Amino acid sequence: MEELPAADADADADAEVAPGTPVIATRALTKRYRGGQLAVDGLDLTVPAGSVFGFLGPNGSGKTTTIRMLMGLIEPTSGTARVLGRPMPRAVRAVLPHVGALIEGPALYGFLSGRDNLLRLDAADPTADPRTRRARVDAALDRVGLTAAGGKKAKAYSLGMKQRLGLAAALLQPRRLLVLDEPTNGLDPQGMREIRSLVRELASDGTTVFLSSHLLDEIEQVCTHAAVMARGRLITQGAVADLAAGARGRLVVTTPDVTDAARVLKEQGVADVVVDEGRVTGEPPDRELGEVNAALVAAGVRVRGFGVERASLEDAFVALTGEGFDVAE
């Protein structure tokens, strides 16, 4: 282990973090790029220990810039960031050994096998004991389900396998925090499922996982907590269940008579009425829903289903920002 700057207690990440200390905490964290672009604007982020924390936002909302500041890769323009209770980037050398990161795709040698890539990465870590290297690499391959493919050249791997190999690299040492930047980006649905279930598994032993995504349903499926970014600013953060509960669900009427149903719902004060095939949805009005249903039936609408659907994180996002969650790919 390299010598740390003497008497810098603040930079000592080996000391246990006091219980209750967030794994990541930023205060007014701001990054303005040299061209003048304000990429991150006054961010106050709190990532509780043991959470699977989704960092959600459309492309260009500042997620990668934030992650790069958290990992000490770039300096903030102003504000502070603490990771594992220590200030970044000052404590970067003490903090990073405890953090497994997968940022902007893993750096792999295509001509080497998956196993040889890991052996090489492990050998580059001065803290890694060479005598236990093979066991460590085999355990990491096993954790990500690449034991059988370990001897294959990395260039023959699918994108999903490359992501898994990148995760294996991040898991060569025990980690307190995993930081994954868009880990499912570019994967097919099967590859996405594999990475998501792997993330859940990694989190099940208490490792805090911080992952960025521009996919709302991904965050809902995988994360316990989330923060929502838009244009460099934090829109909201908290437990996923609470975020979704903060938004009102939508009234959904299933019926073959969609035109009549839409008209009656508008008369009943339902806003934002949307007609789909076989169903009409809208914002629940402030009146007794039984009356709305009765009005539909009285107008001869054949009501096959009537109820309020649970709000999704997407509803919460739309309610908070007043705009749709459009992703510009």
Ligand SMILES: Nc1ncnc2c1ncn2[C@@H]1O[C@H](COP(=O)(O)OP(=O)(O)OP(=O)(O)O)[C@@H](O)[C@H]1O
């Ligand atoms: N090195 C840079 N110099 C100048 N502007 C930058 C730089 N990197 C990013 N930006 C700008 O900062 C803003 C935030 O970008 P950032 O990459 O952090 O967003 P993101 O949410 O991670 O999006 P993506 O998923 O597309 O990476 C964007 O407007 C982007 O164009």
